[in-house]
Amino acid sequence: MEIVNPGLSGDYHMHSLQYSDGLPTIDEIVQYAGRLGLEEIAITDHSQAALDRSGLTKKAHRSIVQRWENVHNDVKVIFGVEGDLLDEEGNICEDIAGHTSDFLILSLHHQVYQGNFSKVTEAYLKAMEKYGQKIRFLGHPHIQKGTEHLDMAALVEAANHHDIPLEFNGRYFRQGGNADNLQIMLQKADRIYVNSDAHTLSELRDHRRACFNFLKQESYLS
Numbered sequence: 321m322e323i324v325n326p327g328l329s330g331d332y333h334m335h336s337l338q339y340s341d342g343l344p345t346i347d348e349i350v351q352y353a354g355r356l357g358l359e360e361i362a363i364t365d366h367s368q369a370a371l372d373r374s375g376l377t378k379k380a381h382r383s384i385v386q387r388w389e390n391v392h393n394d395v396k397v398i399f400g401v402e403g404d405l406l407d408e409e410g411n412i413c414e415d416i417a418g419h420t421s422d423f424l425i426l427s428l429h430h431q432v433y434q435g436n437f438s439k440v441t442e443a444y445l446k447a448m449e450k451y452g453q454k455i456r457f458l459g460h461p462h463i464q465k466g467t468e469h470l471d472m473a474a475l476v477e478a479a480n481h482h483d484i485p486l487e488f489n490g491r492y493f494r495q496g497g498n499a500d501n502l503q504i505m506l507q508k509a510d511r512i513y514v515n516s517d518a519h520t521l522s523e524l525r526d527h528r529r530a531c532f533n534f535l536k537q538e539s540y541l542s
């Protein structure tokens with residue numbers, strides 16, 4: 321198993337105040353990422369389907385990120401989207417107010433997915449067939465809700481086949497995760513991202529560190 325983003329090389333999953341349900345603004349995230357010593361971050365706000373589902377209407381227009389510049393530090397900033405698996409046909413909501421990104425995460429959120437939960441493995445497999453490497457990684461596949469029928473071994477095998485990494489997600493490692501699926505993923509995945517999924521600055525600081533401590537403790541890392 322290879323870790324795509326070891327140490328402080330990057331954190332590729334977090335949420336902002338402007339575009340979804342994070343507490344800090346983009347500028348606050350970037351300043352604090354610099355203080356933490358991160359080289360690169362991806363701000364990956366929730367897709368429009370998730371925003372609609374949770375009644376989050378945002379004031380800011382997403383197009384503003386094209387004008388935004390990092391005036392704080394040398395942290396490289398990517399504006400991504402945490403896309404949503406929508407149905408068992410493998411369709412994904414990949415935009416925020418019509419704006420897509422080259423940096424697309426594929427995640428399952430049980431409140432947003434409209435398909436049959438007993439076919440969630442098929443839904444993932446079809447999405448990977450359809451979107452391929454456009455999907456940068458599978459977000460928190462070791463989440464608990466909605467994955468009761470997920471065949472984790474089959475999911476990891478398909479992700480490996482498509483050369484799509486899976487995510488060891490700090491938020492769902494610390495709350496609401498499926499420990500068995502996490503172990504299957506860590507044992508079988510070719511490539512893993514370790515990301516915070518931070519919605520606050522303290523989560524940006526702490527979540528990845530907890531994951532790395534676990535990886536050492538379980539001897540996945542030397």
Ligand SMILES: [Zn+2]
Binds near residue numbers: 335340366519
């Ligand atoms: Zn969120």
Ligand SMILES: [Zn+2]
Binds near residue numbers: 429459
């Ligand atoms: Zn998520």
